[in-house]
Amino acid sequence: MKTALKLAFRNLIGAGLRTWLNVLVLSFSFVVIIWMNGLMAGWDYQAKTDMTNWQIGGGQYWHEQYDPYDPFTLTESHAPVPAGFSDELARGTMEPILVVQGTIYPEGRMQPVAITGIRPGQEILMIPTFALDTVVTDAVPAVIGAVLSRNMQVKEGDRLTMRWRDANGMFDATEILVIKVFSSNVPAVEAGQIYIPLEKLRSMTLLEDEATLVTFSDSEKERQDAGEWVHKSKDELTAPVDEIIKTKTVGQSVFYGILLLLAMLAVFDTQVLSIFRRQKEIGTYIALGYTRREVVGLFTVEGAMHSVLAAVVAALYGFPFLWWQAREGWTMPIEASEFGMAMAQTLYPVYSAGLVIATVLIVVLVTTIVSYLPSRKIAKMNPTEALRGRIQ
Secondary structure (H helix, E strand, O other): OHHHHHHHHHHHHHOOHHHHHHHHHHHHHHHHHHHHHHHHHHHHHHHHHHHHHHHHOOEEEEEOOOOOOOHHHHHOOOEEOOHHHHHHHHHOOEEEEEEEEEEEOHHHOOEEEEEEEEOOOOOOOOOOHHHHOOOOOOOEEEEEEHHHHHHHOOOOOOEEEEEEEOOOOOEEEEEEEEEEEEOOOOHHHHOOEEEEEHHHHHHHHOOOOEEOEEEEOOOOOOOOOEOOEEEEEHHHHOHHHHHHHHHHHHHHHHHHHHHHHHHHHHHHHHHHHHHHHOHHHHHHHHHOOOOHHHHHHHHHHHHHHHHHHHHHHHHHHHHHHHHHHHHHOEEOOOOHHHHOOOOOOEEOOOOOHHHHHHHHHHHHHHHHHHHHHHHHHHHHOOHHHHHOOOOO
C-alpha cells in the first residue's frame, strides 16, 4: 500500500500542469464551501444573539390571544400580570410589556403603529428605554427605531400626534416627543413600533397592571404556562431564523453541487485521458505481477490524491482568507433591514472543526468515486494489447 501511494504521488506530480489545474479548481471548491457554510453559521449565531438582546431576552410569556403577525388581536390580548411573577418583576429579571394598536400623524400623514409600553428602568432588552425617564410636561416621551424614523422621516426632537383606543373602546389622542432614535439589527423591534413608559400607557388605555407579554432573562429556569399566559422558550421564538437558515443552506447546496460538478468533471476527464495515454504503462504493471485490482486501485488513489493536494493548497491561501473574513466580516451591498429579519449589515463567518472535516471528507469521497469510474476500464484490458498501446 505504501509503495502504491508513493507511485501514485510520483505519477501525479509527473503529470505537471494538468495536475495543478485540477488541484486549484478543487481547492477553490474547498474554500468556497467552507466560507459560505461559515457565513450561514455566523448569520444564525448573530441573528439569535441580536434577537435575545433586543427582542426576546431569555424567553417570553404571551397572552393566549396575542399574535404578533395580526394587529387585530391587540384589542383583546392583555390581562393582569400573574401574581406568581411578582418576585422576578421586583428583581428586574422579568419585564411586562403592553402593546396597543395606535396611529401617528407625521406631517399630516396617517401611519398605523404598535404603541409599546415598557418600563424605563428595564435592563433585559437593549432598547434604550432609559431615555423614557424624562420629564416632559406637554407631551409623552417616546423612543423609536431607525427603520420607522427613516420611513416616516422623523428625527429626535420631533413632535407627533398619536391616537389610540382605550379599554372602553373610546378614542383619545395626545402629542408625543421623540426623545431618542435607536438602531439595531432586528427590524421587528424598529418597524412600526413606538416605545413609551409602561405606566403611562396603562393610564392612557385604562389597563392598570395589565400586559400583553412578559419577557424574562433566565432561560435556564424550568417554566410552564401560567393560566392564560403561554410560555414561549427562546428556541421557539428563534425557530423562524433556523427555518430561514435551512432554506438558504438548501439553496446554496445547488451552488455547491455545480461547483463540485465542474471540479469532478475535470478530474474525470483527466483520468480518462490518463488511462488512454498510459496503456503501455498499465500493461507493464500487469506484466510485472500487479493484479488488475491493484492497478485499478493505483489509478483510483492517483485520482483521489487530487483532493488531498487540493486540501493542502486550500490551506495555504484559504486559511488567511477565512481568518480575515472571520475578523472583518462580509458587508452586504444592500441595507440589511430591507430583508425584514434579524440580520446584521456585516456578517461574520463562524467556522467549526466539524465543518472543515466534513467538507474535506465529502470532497475526497466524491473525488475517489469519480476517479474509480473510468479506472474500471483497466480491468477489461488485455495485457498484451495494452503493451502494444492498443485499445480493446
